[in-house]
Amino acid sequence: MGVRHRFFFQLKDEEAVRTFTKQAEVPVFAVSLGAVESILSYPKAMSHASMPKDEREKRGITDGLLRLSVGLEHPEDLIKDFQQALKSLQPQHLFLEGRIRSEVKG
Template sequence: IYFMQNSTGGVLGVQDCWLLLRGLKTLAVRMNVGTESAQRVAEFLEADERVAAVFYPGLSSHPDYALQQVQAEAAGAVLSFDLGSEEAARQFVNHVQLPVFSVSLGAVESILSYPARMSHAAIPEAERLKLGITPGLLRFSVGLEDVDDIIQDFQQALAYTVERSAR
């Protein structure tokens, strides 16, 4: 192992080590807040008739809810939801204000992404659909913002989306 590390440089640099140590110091707080907020956001989205589906293992409606309850203490800070169409997803993304729109997970800020055109765009459409990556699917990594602010932001974006999509 030492030979491989020495010859290929398979070790972290000083800056990377410092960033890793810095992040570990707040990991528990970030996970606890993100997970609690994700549960509330998922419950809000599931109760909203404008949302076609919500995918979050902390919801009792999720097919793997029972398994998640046995294997983990919490369901995590990432969820997905389907707005039913690409146009509805586009309108939502255009009108939501708090999350950063990016392909990333696990930051202090909330991050919203559109898998069909971002992280999974290289997968052929038929395969994406088989995997459940529909044109209306959005992925949301919950950060440290106040969860009531996130829900209010989602509420206003959904309202605008429905108004615009109905035309």
């Protein structure tokens, strides 16, 4: 049995997403690979790229949504990395909201 944590967080727009993902160094920026590394993905351009914008937005998949699947890195490494990546954003591009989901797989 294992625990998997996924975090969804919202930045203002696609420009903020590009800036943040260029600065984040710990997570791999990719579609989920089922690996042990933390994976940062951008549903708008990855998993839901073929879905029309209005349908994506009805489902909460906005231009600023990022998804983090937490891997085996030390939590403090991710926290420090995200802090430095957030510092690269302009104030108008900071968080609007966040959601956390934990799943236990057995």
